[in-house]
């Protein structure tokens with residue numbers, strides 16, 4: 497279910513976030529995940545096998561962070577996040593430093609992961625700016641996490657996204673794309 501504040505953060509459809517969780521032993525983790533809003537319901541289609549899924553099963557909670565740094569999406573999709581990016585919180589997983597907003601959810605694994613808001617915070621606002629460059633980095637990163645299924649067509653799609661990033665993106669988008677290609681062994 498959503499409340500007033502999460503209604504302002506999440507729109508109908510899929511919002512790409514970085515989910516932070518803690519293991520039962522208290523080790524933090526961050527990974528990109530899409531928060532889906534359908535009417536009043538919020539949920540994530542979480543593939544079993546990720547650290548995030550294991551943590552949610554163990555602790556029943558997660559934080560969805562709204563961030564706009566494309567490098568963070570690439571890094572957290574494939575690597576551990578440096579501790580300096582986490583802002584520790586009392587009795588909940590850490591939030592990501594420089595997040596525009598976050599929402600702390602009770603998370604019930606019932607096929608999908610159903611989310612109920614515990615609390616949320618909007619920390620910063622900015623002029624809305626739509627960039628095909630940023631969208632292409634995000635799309636390429638999702639494709640990158642599925643390359644074992646998508647194979648060569650997935651690689652071609654990433655290289656098409658790369659062209660758009662170079663045409664429309666910010667220097668940070670290009671840095672993120674270069675990092676992604678390096679991680680995936682797609683650099684020239």
Ligand SMILES: Cc1cc2nc3c(=O)[nH]c(=O)nc-3n(C[C@H](O)[C@H](O)[C@H](O)COP(=O)(O)O)c2cc1C
Nearest residue numbers: 527528529530541542543546547548573637638641
């Ligand atoms: C933008 C983006 C959105 C993603 N959304 C999801 C998602 O909704 N569900 C999911 O299971 N994986 C999703 N992924 C893939 C995970 O982030 C990826 O499997 C990651 O390696 C999991 O990391 P972890 O093992 O640290 O949890 C997404 C990846 C990206 C780049």
